[in-house]
Amino acid sequence: MLRNVSKRYGKRTVLHIDRLTIHAGRTLAILGPSGAGKSTLLRLLNFLETPDTGQIEYDGRLIVHGRLPLTTLREVTTVFQRPLLLDTTVWQNVAYGLRLRGRVEREAVVAALQQVGLDRLDRVSARILSGGEAQRVALARALVIKPRVLLLDEPTANLDPANVTIIEEVIQRLRREGTTIVIVTHHLFQARRLADDVALLMDGALIEAGSGEQIFQQPRDPRTAAFIEGRMVY
Numbered sequence: 001m002l003r004n005v006s007k008r009y010g011k012r013t014v015l016h017i018d019r020l021t022i023h024a025g026r027t028l029a030i031l032g033p034s035g036a037g038k039s040t041l042l043r044l045l046n047f048l049e050t051p052d053t054g055q056i057e058y059d060g061r062l063i064v065h066g067r068l069p070l071t072t073l074r075e076v077t078t079v080f081q082r083p084l085l086l087d088t089t090v091w092q093n094v095a096y097g098l099r100l101r102g103r104v105e106r107e108a109v110v111a112a113l114q115q116v117g118l119d120r121l122d123r124v125s126a127r128i129l130s131g132g133e134a135q136r137v138a139l140a141r142a143l144v145i146k147p148r149v150l151l152l153d154e155p156t157a158n159l160d161p162a163n164v165t166i167i168e169e170v171i172q173r174l175r176r177e178g179t180t181i182v183i184v185t186h187h188l189f190q191a192r193r194l195a196d197d198v199a200l201l202m203d204g205a206l207i208e209a210g211s212g213e214q215i216f217q218q219p220r221d222p223r224t225a226a227f228i229e230g231r232m233v234y
Contacts, residue, residue, distance in 0.1 A: 005054035007040050015040045017054075017206045020199060024059075027171070027181040029195035029212070031188070031227070036201040038184040042151050045182060046078045074101070075148040081157050083138030085126040090118060093126050093137050097145040112144040115173075117166050132163030139170060150174060152183040156190065168194060188228065192216060200224050 001022070007015040015037035022028050022045075030038045043049045044056065050065040057063065058072060077097075086093050094112055098104045113119040116136035121129075126137060135155060142150060152171070156164040171194055175181060185191055191198055192212065199209035200223075208215065208224045219225045 001057045002044075003055045003057075005044065005051045005056060007037075007044065007049065008052050013204060015044075015201075015204045017041070020206055020209055022180065022182060023197065024180050025178040026196040027175045027183065027194055028197045028199060029191035030182065030184045030199050030201060031186075031191055032201035034186075035203075037204040038201055039153055040204075041201070042078065042153050042182065042184055045149075046076055046151050047073060048078075074145070076151065077142045077145060077147040077149075078151040078153065079135075079138050079142050079155055081154040083134055085129075085134055085137060087127060088125070089122065090124050090126055090129070090137055091122040094122075094140045094144055097141055101145070108144050112140040115143060115170055116140045132159045135159060136163065136166060139167060143170070143174075147179070149180045149182070152181065154184055154186065157186070200227060202227075 002017050002020045004019075005015070005017045006013055030041060032038050040049070044051055047063065047065065047068055055062060058076075061072075063072075086096060090113070091109060095104050095109050098108065109122075110119060113122055116139055118133065118136055118140065121133070126134065129137065139155065155171075156167050159167070168190070171181065171183070175194065175196075183191075183194060195212045197210065198212050198215040200207045200215070200221075202223060208219060208221045210220075215224065216228060219228060
């Protein structure tokens with residue numbers, strides 16, 4: 001849960017949220033135009049940055065940055081829009097998170113690669129992968145550690161339909177299994193397919209949040225309606 005959270009860069013406030021609840025075991029889609037503050041919100045949720053004001057609670061506990069327990073940090077992971085892969089094989093990239101935790105379980109790595117359809121490329125260098133394959137490796141690297149919370153920053157941006165389908169199928173499976181997922185996306189149809197809940201950001205402010213059904217069928221704010229209907233010009 002976020003309460004009165006704001007983030008500034010210099011003198012500019014890039015994000016201000018009065019209140020936002022992320023429900024455990026549900027998928028929340030963060031919508032909004034470029035520059036709305038979506039990626040900033042994701043960095044706050046992954047504890048990569050600290051808010052300038054307000055409070056963030058995780059699992060009922062107030063987050064005090066700088067004193068986060070390692071167990072909490074390891075429960076939350078992010079797949080970024082442009083994944084940074086190690087200059088090694090696909091296998092070693094996927095196994096990396098397990099190695100940091102002091103274990104490498106072959107069966108877990110194999111299962112993660114199979115889920116994203118890359119088990120036949122396990123010994124291939126990550127340097128020669130296509131953009132879609134690289135994104136699927138990054139997703140497998142997240143899956144293998146079995147996160148409690150998965151944050152996805154535009155996970156299918158600029159990908160071909162085949163890669164989009166594979167990634168969305170993985171997200172749907174995690175959703176059914178009860179993983180808490182936050183997905184930043186520009187795509188309304190993707191949000192409709194994947195999300196239980198939806199939040200709309202504009203100019204760093206939370207305009208509206210609610211269930212997907214409510215947001216898409218009965219938005220309360222006229223700006224939400226304009227965004228959903230494609231009538232808003234940026």
